Amino acid sequence: MKSVKNIAILFLFVPLLVIVSCDDGLVEVNENPNGVESSVVDPNLLISSVMTGLATSMTTRSYSGDTGAASQFIQKDSWSNNRYDWETGTIWNKNYELLRTNKVAYERAVELGLPFHEGVTLILKSMLFGNLTDYYGDIPYSQALNGSGGLEGERPAYDTQETVYRGIIADLETASSLLGGSSYQGVIEKQDLFYGGDASKWQKLANSLALRYYMRLSEKLPAFAQGGVTSTLAKPLISEIDDELVLSYIGGIDSQSWPSSGQFGSASDFYRVKPCTTLTDKLKELEDPRIAVWFAPVAVPTKVVPAAEVPGGVDMVEEDGIRYINEESLDANDYAIYAQATYASDLQAGKKLIDTSSVYVGLPVAVSAVDPYEYNLNSEGSRGGTNSYVSRMNEVFNQKDDGGNLLKARLFSYAELSFLKAEAALRGWGSDAEGNYLEGIKASLEVWGVGDTYSDYVMNAGVAYAGTLEQVLEQKWIANMFNGDEAYMDWRRTGLPDLSAGPFAREDVMPLRFIYPDDEINNNSANNSAAAASLEETPYSSTDPNDSPYARPWIVQGVSTPW
Template sequence: MDTFKKIIRVTLVGLTLMALSCDNDLVDTNLNPNGVNLSEANPSFLLTTVMSGITQDVGNKGFAEPLSAYMQYTQKDAWGNNNYDWEGGGWETYYDNLRTANLAYQRAEEMNLKFHQAVAMILKAHLFALLTDYYGDIPYSQALQGNDGVSLPQYDSQETVYKGVISDLEIASQLLSNNQGSLEVFIPEQDIYFHGDSKKWIKYANSLALRYYMRLSAKDPSYAGAGVQKTLAKPLIASVDDELAVPYLGISSNDSQPGNGKQGSPSSFTRIKPCNTLIEAMNALDDPRRNIWFAPVEVPIKVVPANEVPGGGDDVVVDGVRYINEATIDPGSESIYDPLTWYQDRVDGLTLIDTSSVYVGLPVSVMVQEPYTYNLNPQPVQGGGNVHVSLLNEQFNAVSGPNLKSRIFSYAEVCFLKAEAALKGWGTDAEGNYNKGIQASLDTWGIGDQYSDYIDNSEVAYDGTLTQVMEQKWIANFTSASEAYMDWRRTGLPDIQTGPYAKSSVIPVRFVYPSNERDNNGANYNAALSGLEATDHTDDVAGYVEDDTPWSKTWLLQGVSEPW
């Protein structure tokens, strides 16, 4: 594993650049996929480019973009979006990567490279799945036929895309399985995911299929149930060593930990705060991951009787603690933060004072403006910091590090998927898989030795409910907010709500199509809009085109009860 990590660190960016340049020894094969001589492009380097692109996108959406705020892992107190009106993004990048993956597949087919064909199929399936996850109906069957004269592709239904993706994953897995012992070499330095290990690619393809069968579990339970049972009998990601988590290199902003303050402005890091929703959930469980993910608040606040304020006065900082005379608190304008009352207190216009002694987070959508004044910030300047609200752990301020990875598919996710499937009657041993999921999450953050104490907590010990399984999966998906978002969207769990100053009273359920699709592929775009279902919240925010808003429902959510 150490060797694999070292190779990834060296190659993730280097090979991407190599795929877009020429070298004296590779002049005939290592060509720019967007240039001429596509018929001579090297499929290995093309696939490395696609892997790098997926790594960057999943990492950013998992940590830095507003999905982390949507899922209430973090909130930004400056230059952020905590109010749930983000339109989403990534369409063009996904299709750019798909074109490269498709060229890699064509070249591998021409060269009879079955390993490379299968990898290209898996990457294409993953990219199409991400597109339909976020947007709904998308160009799929005609999407990569530009060379065949299809410049304005039709949109396929979301159902067609999901089921096509699953089929391709199964075909790719079978292609690798059927050719074990005769597969060509995939050079480890070029395969930045699995170091040329075809068996790990098989496990990854099967695990992706399991993820997408479960994605359909509420919408099409008969199809999903049969598929899950079939897939559980296949090789899946079975350990932390099998999981797909690519370490950041720290060479440039594109391959570094998102939101670090070492590249560009230091406030890139300091404006990211933990969300109180996550902190409160972890506090209730005495979760040891708090210490790994968050920093103790620099200056806690204590509201005390006048005779307990050191040295007298009404508002003083002594030995790193801010003491406030409780007699000076005006109940008409101020309130001590309480998880049960804070929402209504903010609706009533009260200023919140959080007296938590260790970790202080930002409540979700707590202000109309950016919340850099929160918790009596003594220096309320945009981007200026706040000593009364916790930061993330300092490790996230680095460009790279042992825990800093783009977590594309974790072993913990497989375990929780298997636990959920068992609860639905599609598998076995829900409790065992739930426990393994927790152990896997602790292991991946380097605190596996604390599992025994944690699982003995009465609130953590398995209780047989989907609510508990999904809460633990949500916690484990910290830095993987995109997958947490998909889980919440199909299950409504955990039961999180927008804050008092959100743009809508419900969390958005899709991304908005890019404007260039409306402008350049208008007929097919308009046809795709008919696949969206307007809701009571579709028009919560003005300025969108017809039903193409974050609050319209795609096929996946039509006729089901969750998330709202």
């Protein structure tokens, strides 16, 4: 018999999250399935470790990793050049490890006649394979978890991206049927870290995920997507904030705390994550109250003033917590004041940028060919050090925990569901675009603690409903803060919002995918080569082998987006 491997490491950290929709508070899971034979293991124990792994890896990517930067929510200012020089990402090995655990849980659920667990594991399988095909394209799918691929000595073949997406949707629809009952056996509520054993919420999630993936295919297979969206909108969906797929970080040790918090390692882990100007500029333009929740005011604001107003009559000086720069010194020093429309050309002309934002100063995307720790004339100028002239993330993200209030892995929100429905209505596939658009905004404001600003906010210029897809996806992008996966996939699908790669990016456009990991290329070379050959070369991928971040996977072949 095969034994369950790699569970101990995952399972040690099961207590790291709490069920946000239940009253029980801290989840305690005391049993460790390490070494337990797969033929006798309780599937309740296995699904907990899959849930925590899925949630924490997404948050890490989205807060301080590839997808947070790609979605232009954040930028790193040290040990990261933000040039979109993507390699393999961090998804492949982690997701396949979780999928192997999840498969054992599924097989045990089928063997024991536990439809609740069978449905839950199909949903988890869909989310994990969804990540993989989203970022890589063709992947091992139907044979991926069979050990040798079905025959001794063989490696698993790759399925086409279309096959994987259709399989994901089929599994979600099966899961929805399995979870439509009123009574289930063998459910241990505290082991269900997402919904505490509530099958109705799992069914809503299955249908909502199907809606997400049908919409993922809106540009590539519009007729298929339309039919799926129309039918799915008639099913039970996430309908309130309490239905969201979120888990709270409880702190205590590093693995249980918000990523890059700096509480258990180097303080620079926290300092290095900076807000991106793409987001801060938009939030300031819209007078968006979420800016104060996510980001801290800059420690030392910069003012460019006439020489007579500079204390001491020098070109640059700090006094009373403000840095003053003589405007007459700008040209002589090749300084330029940051502006969204001109910053890239200024940098390419050799200028050094000065950001005179009085409250929130972001870090522009791909602002430097090397680490951008010197941005905004940072005199400290050391890797991993602080920069008093660029805003940090709000201090809440540097805490061990915040009582389960804001520090949550946000895998699927009610706001996202509302914006999906608004988009469907704009495409003629649903109804009430305006109502769903406003509901999405309201939900996002409420979960970030600024719900009392809703009435005023939705009257602001640029926020008041205008009936455009651009506006709906812009608000969805903002609401998906800390879910960089979905924000990036929306951009790749639609080209919205209009994200620039930045002046020092590797290419003039943003990448479209991760490249396959070296282990897969070396150990499953024949199948991997066939998958790579299915990618479509672009003007930006010609300097790479066909497995390029700038090659088009199936889902963006033959479509005009995102570039």
